[in-house]
Every structure is written in structure tokens, then in C-alpha cells.
Amino acid sequence: MKNKGFSPMQPYLFVKNCKNNEVLRNSFFDLGEEIFSLNLRTWHENNCWKDDYIPYSFAKNGVIIANASANLMKFCLNDGIKHYIQIGTVMTHPDYRNRGLATMLIEKILADYKGADGFYLFANENAVNFYPKLGFYKTKEYLYRQNNVACGGLAAEKYDDLRHKERLLHILQHRKTFCKLQMQDNIGLTTFHINSMKPYIYYVSPLNAFFIAETKGSTLTLYDVFSDNRMRESDLLPYFPANVDTIEYGYAPNDISQSTLKNDGDDVLFTKGNFDEFIKEKLCFPLLTHA
Template sequence: MNYQLCKDVMRNDARRKAFNELADKTFQLSFENWYQDGYWEETNMPYTLFDGKKAVANVSANRMELIWQGKKCNYIQLGTVMTDVSYRNQGLSRLLMDEIMKDWETQCDAIFLFANKRVLDFYPKFGFKREKQYRYSTRVDKAPGLRRKMDMSCLQDREMLKKYYLKSNPFSNLQVVNNYSVLMFYCSSFMKDSVYYIPQCDAVVIGEQEGSVFHCFEIFCDGGKNLNDMIRLAAPEGINEVILGFTPKDGLSYKIKPVDDSDNALFVLKSKENIFEGQELIFPEIFHT
């Protein structure tokens, strides 16, 4: 078949509609509201194959600026890898991967992705190496204090979230910066009910409660504060354990264990920088694409 490759699908209404139809069929997911609300940025670059007007395969390259131990890094995260069922086993994902590597392998410090269990044998063929991640957790006694659930349908609260995101997470050893776009992909949809303002410490916290466990994905605030004090204030009532969705700068008081990645494995391109090798890191979970 004669396929057409589009690298600018988001700007074209008809092609974006076809892209969203493929995403809905594959992941029960649409990017349309995120786009219409103005959160899509050029750092998100779908590479989409079309058969006529139908989107049949995609791999997205996402430019990401990371801060690792005070050093700025320019990474590419691959995501939204999908092929229409009727077009599988034709090498379409390989074609898209080859195109992305041609465009970006020499233009960034590293390329990485997260893969589900069905494709763990696929990415090593492109020179990717599987790496372990490590999760940090601690027991916690809830401290008295207020927390306000922020309304992500309210412009004022969205602007407040952006203001605090720009302060960054001062407790994280590996941060994704200047990427409000991906943050709002989560906070305007899946995690719109998980954003809180903590007035006692002037911080915005993104987290979810599951039973007696609080999964704290991010904390955005000014520096000079204590992480454990912040967690005790941010945790909801009834919590006795906190799991971090980021790598703390000081993890000495935390329990560290490998992440169960059987269905969300991290792969890093071997020919590029690999900060995960030999380190007990977790990539910030709210910035997976």
C-alpha cells in the first residue's frame, strides 16, 4: 500500500479527527479537548501514517527538558504508539521509529519510552535497553492543616497551577520543566480531581488516595522547605503511608524498592545518555506520554 506520513497532524482538523479516532479505538482516549483547550504545544509531535483519509499508525515524539542533579538535559520521550488492528504486522511501527530516529537521534541527549508487556521484545531491535525504576515510600503521621481541592474547570485555578508548576518541584532530583502541556494532559482529564492547594506551606500538590496510601505525584512550591513536613500536611485524613511519584533529592529516610514494570517498562536508547543506569530513579510519573 502507498501510505502518507504526516508530521503535523494536530494542525489539520480532518487529520487530527482521524488521529483521535485511532487513539480512541486503541486506548479509549482522545486528545481533542486537550487541543481545543489550548494545551497542545509543538513539543508534542505525532508521526502518523495515513491510508487515504484514515490514520492507521502513529508514534509520537515528545521533546522534554529535564533537570537532573542541577544539569539541564534535552530528551525525547516516545509515546502514543498505536496501529489499527487491520494494519498490524506490516512493519508500520518500524517505519515510524526509523523516521523518528533519523530526525532526532543526533538532536537530543537521550531517547526513552515506556512499553507494555506485549511489545517488550520490539524496542531492543532499535537499540533500546530496558532499565529498572525505583519507588520511594515512607510511613507518615498526618499533620493538622487545611487543603483545598482545586477546580480544573476554573481558569483562576488553572492559572494558579501553572504559576506553581513554574516554581518547580524543589524536592525532586529529576524534574520535567517547561512542559505545562503534558501536565495539563493529566490535570485537565484523568487527574482533574487530584490537584490541591496547601495554604499552610503555600504549595500545590498532585496526589491520589487509595485506602490508607497517598500517592504523591508532584509538589510545586518555593524551595527551602522540608519534604517530610510537606507530605504530612498534604496527606488526607486516614493516611499512614505515602508513595512518591518522583525521585527525592534526599531519599535516606525512605523505603526504596524496584517498580513492578511488567506492563510499563522503561526503555532507553543505548547510543545516547542513560541517567537511569546504576541509579535508583523513577521518571516523574505524571509526565509519561
């Protein structure tokens, strides 16, 4: 039977943003760890939970049993600004599934932010049949790759909190645009990813730039670049390992035009609203903006 919305007869309490309720906040952290192995507690303790991350939850007896979060996303696209809502952390405790709780929470987010340019989310293969029922469409993303590159093998500094943290935080607040679709102002989401990827962060002093990259064989995946200077991706080539001949980008770089359709994998993009420009430009949401 189609869900008509929240009924006061149901023994669930709707909670918008549990951040300032210690009991519910810790229960939210526990559910995130149980369902997705997310370490949101440390993220919060490091003061990274900002006002642009808003959980919509149902609680029962002081315990969060279902959640869908609204991430207020601001992107620079073709010299314009897009205000999107990324829906993430969609989870329901196993004992309360198949009751329409996630549907009700997402519908509430859609209603509260109906003035946004659009909504999007990433779904795993187990949920791809769920989101079209809420008006979302499966949307293709593109992978950008550069082949036959010549890298110099110059040493870049491995990231160290004591030496680099303050500089990185400063650059995050003043970074220049490096890609065709770049997130603006969402320090909380950026630091969430940075905290989990510290072994892959490097600093290049002559460029005053940080980059996050992982090398497998002769292929380097460049997840993101942070600098307060105007620069090109090619400026970093001397600082990549000399054996690298292929670069795969975790974003759509300004200076690279060669792209192919991405395999869906575990992150299938669904969109709702105006994404015509995104589709026309053959873009992808940067990997380090996924919530």
C-alpha cells in the same frame, strides 16, 4: 523479512505533525480513542498541544492508520540538563498491523533526533519483545517510599477550576525543583495529566503549593507537587490525612533515599542512548511525565 523503510509503492502517506490539518488531526484523535481510550481532542481544544509534541503518522485515504509521537523532554538531573525524546502514542489500526509501519515511524524519529541525549518509552507486556529490535534496552526504575510517617490531618483545599486554575498555571511556569529528575517547560504534557486527575488535586494556601495525591487505606500516593517556593516533602505532611502512615512517591524525591525496584506492571521502561546517570542514581521517570 526485515523492513527496509518506506517504499513509494506503498499506498501510505507519511505525515509529520498533523496538528494543523483538521481532517488528519481528527482522524488521529479517533485512532487514539479507539486504541488507548485517549481524549486528545479535549486536550487540544484546551490549547494544551504545544510544539514539543510531534506525531509521526501514516495516512491512507485521509485517515491516520499508524502513529508514533516524539515528545521533546527536558529534564533537570543533578544540576544539569538532559534532553531526551520520549516516544509515545505508538498505535496502528488493527487492519494495518504486522506491516512494519510502527517500525518505520520510530526509525524516522530516531534519525531526526539523533543529537538527543537519549530516547525512552514505556511499553506494555504485549510489546516488550518489539522494542529491543530497534536498539532499546529494558531499564529498571525505582520506587521511593516513606514508612511510619506522622500526618497532621489539616484540611487542604480541593482543586476548583474557577478558584485555582490561573494560580496553578502560573505556578507551573515558575515551579521549583522537588525531585532528583524533574521535567522542565513541558506544560502541554503536565496539563494533559492534570485534566484527568482533577479529583486528586489539592491546594495548600500557607505553602502556595498544589499536590496531586490518592489515598488507599493508610497509604498515600503522592504523584506530584507544584510550588514556586522552596520546600521539602515533609512540609506537606500536616496536610495529609491523619490515618496515613506510608507515602509512595510518583517521582524520586530529593529528601528520601529509601527505594526499591519497581514492578514492571503495564509500564516497562526501555531506553536507548546515554542513561548511565539515570541508572546509577536509581531513578524513575515521574509518573506524570509519561506520554
